[in-house]
Amino acid sequence: MPELPEVETVARELRQNILGRTLKSIDPLWGRSMDVRCDIPLENQSVKSIARKGKYLIVSFTRSFLVIHLRMTGQLLFYTQGLQKPHNHVRIIVTFTDGSQLHFRDMRKFGRFYHVIDPDEIIKNIGMDALDMQMNLHTFRTLLSNSRMNLKAFLLSQYYISGLGNIYVDESLFRSHLHPSDIAASLSKGQSELLFNSIRTVLNEAVENMGSTISDYRDTYGNAGNNQNFFRVYGRVGNPCVECGTMVKKMRFAGRGTYYCPSCQKPEKVKK
């Protein structure tokens, strides 16, 4: 579910909500949602900062870190006062000393809280964030030129560039008029630049719209995002392409449902 724009929305709200608060207790209601990799107690530690890399949240406490990944259905819900009864599917409850609570709700149980001394233990193999200021056109082109992967798998990988998931990969490729099967290293200079700019635009617009909600995503107040109303290709199978009117198609690619316009996004090998 949550990709970069959704996680960024949550990160910004967490900075408003839990920065400076002191953890009183943390209760896993489903044990496997919590991966404890250090023995420093979280109790009595204060939240110092909240960072994001790709789809990971990094909550820095006084002496250790919580690295959080929401995976498909994870939600972080903030309550100024604790609830009498948590919602269904709540897997972890964090209670702060002032009585406020952060609930980790995760229907499918794929999400994780990693308690670590060094966040790199979890995110060392994650590539530079797609919206990192260091991620410029030159860096992006270098990454592309060194990979023989198809674009869909390349952008989904998180190893080269992090933060894009199934929705925003399809949206970025559509805006670039590139086919998911095109090989990363085969892009021209112009195509690379177009893809780079498309990724930036797609992600920035989605952040402005508070992320996309298909079914499960919510921000820390339980609100859905708005960006799903602006999809140009994702989920639009059988509807006319917004640019040319051709019916949008869906195929299985890199193991994922992949939406594309067969007219705007021709495979490189048959383009001529």
Place this chain on the structure above:
DNA sequence: CCATGTACCTGAAGGC
């Protein structure tokens, strides 16, 4: 190096 399949989970939706 790269592609594909499976596993981890729950629930919604569609076909029969």
Place this chain on the structure above:
DNA sequence: TGCCTTCAGGTACATG
């Protein structure tokens, strides 16, 4: 009303 299959914003790991 079922029962069965497929699919879902993700990723780790095993296998050719």
